[in-house]
Amino acid sequence: MILSFRWYGKDDPIPLRHIRQIPVIKGIVSALYDVPVGEEWPREKIAALQRAVRDEALELSVIESIPVHEDIKLGLPTRDRYIDNYRRSIRSMGALGIPILCYNFMPVFDWMRSDLSMELPDGSTALSYDHEAISSIDLKDGVLDLPGWATSYTAEGLRSLLDAYAGIGTEDLWRNLEYFLKAVVPVAEESGVRMGIHPDDPPWPIFGLPRIITDDAAFERLIGIVDSPSNGITFCTGSLGPNAGMDLVKSIGRFTRRGRVPFVHARNIRRTGKRSFHETAHCTGSGDVDMYRLMRELADAGFDGALRPDHGRMIWGERGRPGYGLYDRALGAMYLAGLWEAVIGASQ
Ligand code: CS2
Ligand code: MN
Numbered sequence: 651m652i653l654s655f656r657w658y659g660k661d662d663p664i665p666l667r668h669i670r671q672i673p674v675i676k677g678i679v680s681a682l683y684d685v686p687v688g689e690e691w692p693r694e695k696i697a698a699l700q701r702a703v704r705d706e707a708l709e710l711s712v713i714e715s716i717p718v719h720e721d722i723k724l725g726l727p728t729r730d731r732y733i734d735n736y737r738r739s740i741r742s743m744g745a746l747g748i749p750i751l752c753y754n755f756m757p758v759f760d761w762m763r764s765d766l767s768m769e770l771p772d773g774s775t776a777l778s779y780d781h782e783a784i785s786s787i788d789l790k791d792g793v794l795d796l797p798g799w800a801t802s803y804t805a806e807g808l809r810s811l812l813d814a815y816a817g818i819g820t821e822d823l824w825r826n827l828e829y830f831l832k833a834v835v836p837v838a839e840e841s842g843v844r845m846g847i848h849p850d851d852p853p854w855p856i857f858g859l860p861r862i863i864t865d866d867a868a869f870e871r872l873i874g875i876v877d878s879p880s881n882g883i884t885f886c887t888g889s890l891g892p893n894a895g896m897d898l899v900k901s902i903g904r905f906t907r908r909g910r911v912p913f914v915h916a917r918n919i920r921r922t923g924k925r926s927f928h929e930t931a932h933c934t935g936s937g938d939v940d941m942y943r944l945m946r947e948l949a950d951a952g953f954d955g956a957l958r959p960d961h962g963r964m965i966w967g968e969r970g971r972p973g974y975g976l977y978d979r980a981l982g983a984m985y986l987a988g989l990w991e992a993v994i995g996a997s998q
Contacts, residue, residue, distance in 0.1 A: 651948075651998065652677040652711050652956040653987055656974065659683050659699065664976045666706040672980045674987035674998070677711030677956050678703045679752075688719035690735040693742040700746055711956045712913055713743055714752035714884075715848070718830065723757055724814055725826040733830060737837040744841025750912045750956055751838065752884045754848040755827050757815055757859040758808075759801075761851040761889070766798045766972040767964065768928055774963040777973055779852055779892070781925035789857055798972065812857070820860045824871070827862070831875050838880035844912035844955070846882045847872060851889035854925065865893055866901050873910050882910040888917025888960050891939045892927045899943045906951035914948065916941065916986055917960030929961050929973070932982035942989055949993040957990075959983050 654677030655669050661683065669675055680699060685691050696713075703710040716739050719732040743751060754760060764783035767775040787795065789812060792805030801808065838845050853864035862868055869883055885902050905911050918937035919927045930937035948957075962978030964970070991997050 651953055651990060652709075653983060653990070653998070654679050654711050654956045654958040655979065655983060656680070656714065656958055657703075658971065658974070660702075662974075663970055664974075666703065666708065668976060670706045670708060672983050674983055676709060676998075677958075678708045679712040679714045679956070679958055680710060681713055681715060687717045688721070688732040688735060691716065691739040691742060693745065696739075696742055696746055696748070700748065710748055712750040712752060712958075713748055714913075716740075716751060716753060718753055718755060720758070720811060720814075722830050723755060723823065723826055724818060725822065725829065729826075729829075733833045736830075736834055740834060740838050740843050740845075741841050744838075744843045747842075749842065749844060751843050751845045752848055752913055753845065754850070755823070755830075755863060756850050756861060757818070757823065758811055759856070759859070762856055763972075764796065765928075766796075770928070770930070770963065774931075774965045774978070776929040776963045777961060778922075778928035779926060781852075781854075781923075784856055787857070812859075815859055818860060820862055823860045823862050827872075828875050831872075831881060835876040835878050835881045839878045844880050844882055846884035846911070846913040846955075848884045848915075849886050849889040851886065852925070852927075853890060853893045865890075865896055866904070869901070869905055869910075873905070873908070879909050882912050884913040884915060885911050886915035886917065886960060887939045887941075887944060888915065888919050888929060891917075891919040891937070892921060892925070894921060894924075898939060899947045902944055903947040903951045906948060906953050911953065912955040914953070914955065914957040915960040916944070916957060916982065929963065931963060931978060932959055932985050941986070942993075945986070945989040946993045949990070957986065959986060 656679040700710045722729040763777045768778040792809035850861035918939045920937045959982030961973030968975045
């Protein structure tokens with residue numbers, strides 16, 4: 651298992667030098683943040699990122715993410731050009747020996763929360779989600795009015811994108827995902843890159859937009875589209891955790907045993923209602939995700955991919971990118987490393 655840590659590149663307020671001081675971290679999860687969505691990632695830029703990581707005695711283990719252009723999700727005729735670029739970017743990853751690619755297929759928005767700094771009883775803050783609050787938001791003016799939330803869309807851009815999705819239902823989205831996977835997975839396999847789709851977060855539709863990667867049935871359907879070790883899952887415990895009907899331990903074991911889990915996001919959440927939850931510290935006692943049993947099951951299933959602490963709380967007065975401060979993620983990393991050492995009976 652490669653214990654890894656997400657780094658947002660040179661603009662991340664947390665330097666690699668600090669990440670390196672977390673003694674258990676071996677891998678870095680990163681991306682290029684200055685390539686327009688849909689364009690090919692220049693190989694020399696990926697190589698420069700890899701060099702910067704190696705200069706701190708770490709390894710660039712995962713690219714998270716190469717974003718999938720909305721035209722691909724919408725199934726527009728322009729998608730073929732973007733898919734071609736995607737394939738070329740994957741080839742470059744493979745040529746540089748970067749083995750894992752995380753991506754998602756969520757329309758318009760990535761993860762969604764109603765509050766980016768909900769105060770927990772101990773004075774720390776965490777991200778939280780309340781379905782009623784999200785459902786009461788009206789996007790017709792193209793403005794997502796949530797405190798602290800930055801979207802990359804102009805009002806006009808968001809409005810026209812939402813219009814474009816008006817005719818897209820769940821099955822359309824599956825069809826478009828299928829088209830994408832059939833085009834890119836063979837290239838990933840040839841290149842020695844394992845792709846892992848990130849589940850939808852939260853795992854249900856928001857703003858009337860379809861969301862499809864939400865449970866075991868979806869994973870089963872996904873891996874059946876192209877039967878390849880390169881067509882896998884990023885098992886994000888915090889994204890799936892709000893789905894109370896899912897047995898995460900069973901699920902992670904089932905798909906890991908089939909060789910389809912190259913990457914794990916370890917994050918804990920506490921469910922506070924049918925469609926409400928907040929994030930917590932990583933440890934089992936803090937939330938509803940049984941981290942110990944998950945790690946034991948992963949070890950039993952022979953997990954050999956990368957794993958990273960996902961969102962942390964803000965503690966000790968730290969300020970920064972929501973979910974991506976240093977302190978709580980570092981605590982999470984140490985905790986996860988401790989669990990892993992115990993379940994495999996050896997240090998890494
Ligand atoms: C991440 C996602 O911050 C997070 O919750 O897990 O933003 C993730 O990077 C993307 O969904 C992957 O494409
Ligand atoms: Mn995640």
